[in-house]
Amino acid sequence: MLGKLDWSAIPIDQPIPLVAAAVVLVAILGVLGWALVKGYMPYLWSEWITSVDHKRIGVMYVLLASVMLLRGGSDAIMMRAQQAIAYQSNGYLPPEHFNQIFSAHGTIMIFFVAMPFVIGLMNLVVPLQLGVRDVAFPTLNSVGFWLTATGALLVNVSLVIGEFARTGWLPFPPLSELTYSPGVGVDYYLWSLLISGVGTLVAGINLVTTVLKLRTRGMTYLRMPMFCWTTLASNLLIIAAFPILTATLTMLMLDRYFGFHFFTNEAGGNMMMFMNLIWAWGHPEVYILVLPAFGIFSEVVSTFSSKSLFGYRSMVLATMAICVISFMVWLHHFFTMGAGPEVNAIFGIASMIIAVPTGVKIYNWLFTMYGGKVRFTTPMLWAIGFMVTFMLGGLTGVLLAVPPADFVLHNSLFLVAHFHNVIIGGVLFGAFAGYTYWFPKAFGFRLHEGLGKAAFWFTLVGFYVTFVPLYAAGLLGMTRRMQHYDVAAWRPWMIVAGIGTILLTVAIVFQVLQLAVSIRHRAQLRDTTGDPWDGRSLEWATSSPPPAFNFAISPDVRGEDAYWDMKGHAKQRLLEPKEPEYRDIEMPRNSPTGFVCAFFAAVMGFALIWHIWWMVALGGIGAFATFVVFAWRDHDEYIIPAAEVARIDRANIEERRKLVSLAGSP
Ligand code: HEM
Numbered sequence: 001m002l003g004k005l006d007w008s009a010i011p012i013d014q015p016i017p018l019v020a021a022a023v024v025l026v027a028i029l030g031v032l033g034w035a036l037v038k039g040y041m042p043y044l045w046s047e048w049i050t051s052v053d054h055k056r057i058g059v060m061y062v063l064l065a066s067v068m069l070l071r072g073g074s075d076a077i078m079m080r081a082q083q084a085i086a087y088q089s090n091g092y093l094p095p096e097h098f099n100q101i102f103s104a105h106g107t108i109m110i111f112f113v114a115m116p117f118v119i120g121l122m123n124l125v126v127p128l129q130l131g132v133r134d135v136a137f138p139t140l141n142s143v144g145f146w147l148t149a150t151g152a153l154l155v156n157v158s159l160v161i162g163e164f165a166r167t168g169w170l171p172f173p174p175l176s177e178l179t180y181s182p183g184v185g186v187d188y189y190l191w192s193l194l195i196s197g198v199g200t201l202v203a204g205i206n207l208v209t210t211v212l213k214l215r216t217r218g219m220t221y222l223r224m225p226m227f228c229w230t231t232l233a234s235n236l237l238i239i240a241a242f243p244i245l246t247a248t249l250t251m252l253m254l255d256r257y258f259g260f261h262f263f264t265n266e267a268g269g270n271m272m273m274f275m276n277l278i279w280a281w282g283h284p285e286v287y288i289l290v291l292p293a294f295g296i297f298s299e300v301v302s303t304f305s306s307k308s309l310f311g312y313r314s315m316v317l318a319t320m321a322i323c324v325i326s327f328m329v330w331l332h333h334f335f336t337m338g339a340g341p342e343v344n345a346i347f348g349i350a351s352m353i354i355a356v357p358t359g360v361k362i363y364n365w366l367f368t369m370y371g372g373k374v375r376f377t378t379p380m381l382w383a384i385g386f387m388v389t390f391m392l393g394g395l396t397g398v399l400l401a402v403p404p405a406d407f408v409l410h411n412s413l414f415l416v417a418h419f420h421n422v423i424i425g426g427v428l429f430g431a432f433a434g435y436t437y438w439f440p441k442a443f444g445f446r447l448h449e450g451l452g453k454a455a456f457w458f459t460l461v462g463f464y465v466t467f468v469p470l471y472a473a474g475l476l477g478m479t480r481r482m483q484h485y486d487v488a489a490w491r492p493w494m495i496v497a498g499i500g501t502i503l504l505t506v507a508i509v510f511q512v513l514q515l516a517v518s519i520r521h522r523a524q525l526r527d528t529t530g531d532p533w534d535g536r537s538l539e540w541a542t543s544s545p546p547p548a549f550n551f552a553i554s555p556d557v558r559g560e561d562a563y564w565d566m567k568g569h570a571k572q573r574l575l576e577p578k579e580p581e582y583r584d585i586e587m588p589r590n591s592p593t594g595f596v597c598a599f600f601a602a603v604m605g606f607a608l609i610w611h612i613w614w615m616v617a618l619g620g621i622g623a624f625a626t627f628v629v630f631a632w633r634d635h636d637e638y639i640i641p642a643a644e645v646a647r648i649d650r651a652n653i654e655e656r657r658k659l660v661s662l663a664g665s666p
């Protein structure tokens with residue numbers, strides 16, 4: 001009846017996961033109970049859970065990423081603590097538990113922190129920057145978000161019921177095959193990524209279509225803000241790469257469930273096939289993550305230098321070059337495969353070539369700052385910290401791309417330091433920059449500057465204290481993923497790295513504090529103008545938070561820096577009494593499709609993990625029925641009457657007019 005599921009799946013004898021799960025459960029029930037008692041449930045349901053508004057969905061993505069960052073961060077603290085004390089001792093974590101932690105940590109950080117964070121910011125901002133009302137497929141957008149959340153849910157369920165993979169964040173065969181991983185850990189991994197992968201693909205299709213098809217009047221390609229370009233590049237990579245991931249994981253699933261032997265050598269399969277396929281997705285994946293961050297830095301650097309971006313066209317070119325080249329270097333992840341020196345040399349050189357367009361970008365950011373009026377706000381600090389830190393990561397990447405060096409450093413802590421260097425110093429710094437930069441747009445008030453700066457400095461220093469020792473330990477020969485070790489020379493580095501992790505934890509505490517304090521003092525931090533940073537692109541042209549329809553009148557773009565140009569003419573225009581002609585606006589209706597669909601996907605995923613076949617059928621039929629019902633709907637839009645649009649827009653113009661008159665006579 002319940003497949004492989006029985007009481008032995010609950011780890012009654014292990015205090016750590018049980019306590020962690022209890023805390024999470026109490027927190028979830030607490031929030032639910034609080035919402036229920038306060039009567040917020042109907043509001044949450046109708047305004048958020050079923051919302052198809054790109055801004056709301058963007059916010060929910062970022063929220064999901066932030067919650068998962070706390071989870072992935074706890075895993076990191078546990079691992080660093082273990083390695084700091086496990087010198088000639090077993091430490092405090094049993095090996096099989098340690099293995100689950102590093103696997104969950106990597107999986108969560110890439111798929112459920114970095115991905116939803118950047119996808120959330122792109123969702124929130126890109127339609128605004130393009131001057132349009134929503135993404136191309138609003139309901140599909142909600143489906144994509146909820147499927148991503150389903151994947152995150154399944155990973156967390158594995159904490160209490162059963163176990164998670166012990167194979168690392170990429171489940172390499174033969175270790176991940178049934179023979180060597182007979183438990184449900186790898187199945188949890190597979191189904192959470194197969195489900196959330198569909199969500200990511202859907203988001204990618206949505207954003208590419210939005211950029212290609214939905215630009216406002218006059219917004220030609222070469223007038224799009226840089227963030228829209230990097231969004232386009234990143235999502236093109238998603239469309240090209242994520243099907244490879246899904247196919248690869250499906251093959252592994254077939255191996256495990258039906259004995260297909262795609263990746264087992266003894267029956268004619270080939271496990272190196274898995275390496276090739278997974279990295280054909282995996283290397284583009286790192287650019288899927290870092291390209292949006294490049295876009296964020298471009299916006300932030302130009303806004304806070306009060307100058308338009310230097311070398312805009314070369315930036316566009318560099319972005320698209322990275323997009324293409326990143327697909328041609330995947331083999332540098334397994335130079336040790338034995339493909340021979342020619343193949344390795346070609347892939348090594350190709351890998352190094354990516355440093356060229358990346359260098360172009362760095363120079364352009366520096367030249368943008370050069371001669372500009374630089375304001376050192378929190379987002380700008382993240383951008384500067386990124387430029388310094390990311391260079392180090394790029395340099396060590398180029399070193400790893402030298403095959404002979406890689407033979408030595410592969411699978412060492414040097415590698416671990418490299419990719420944290422680029423992913424934290426690149427993607428996470430970008431995510432935090434974007435979060436502080438666009439927060440006032442999403443919520444109508446700014447975040448507390450002092451606490452934001454404290455979070456930045458603790459992250460920067462904490463980052464170096466944590467990861468520079470890992471470079472050193474790697475050069476001393478320490479391999480990654482060690483549960484314990486006997487080499488005295490490694491120990492001091494592990495202790496320093498542990499201290500660095502404490503600094504990073506303090507940084508996270510400051511982030512949480514910043515949010516809490518800012519919410520409390522939101523009255524003082526209120527931004528009535530919609531343009532708190534003196535921005536240059538269209539998202540700042542509308543009020544904060546923007547109305548459901550974003551723009552009362554579709555903006556007309558006359559050049560790069562669309563909003564900056566408008567502001568140049570704003571005084572005459574704002575003081576002019578002539579009103580535009582308001583029209584009725586059609587907006588997509590909210591829909592529970594995404595949530596219901598994800599509910600059935602969660603049921604089905606859980607049932608598949610535990611081989612509960614009747615429940616699989618139930619979930620499948622439910623999901624299919626949801627689609628049929630959705631396809632049959634006939635009232636999918638509602639009208640916002642012109643009078644309402646006019647009322648909202650007049651209030652917005654009134655606020656801005658006050659600002660113009662405050663600024664004095666022209
Ligand atoms: C100049 C640019 C870069 C070069 C030349 C480069 C090179 C490399 C090489 C050769 C490896 C394989 C090392 C090994 O397994 O022995 C590697 C691993 C890795 N890189 Fe980079 N890299 C670059 C930029 C980036 C960026 C921008 C990111 C992320 C945003 C990134 C993320 C990673 C990750 C996650 C791994 C490790 C995967 C694993 O084995 O678990 N790299 N890099």
Ligand SMILES: [Cu+2]
Nearest residue numbers: 283330332333
């Ligand atoms: Cu790579």
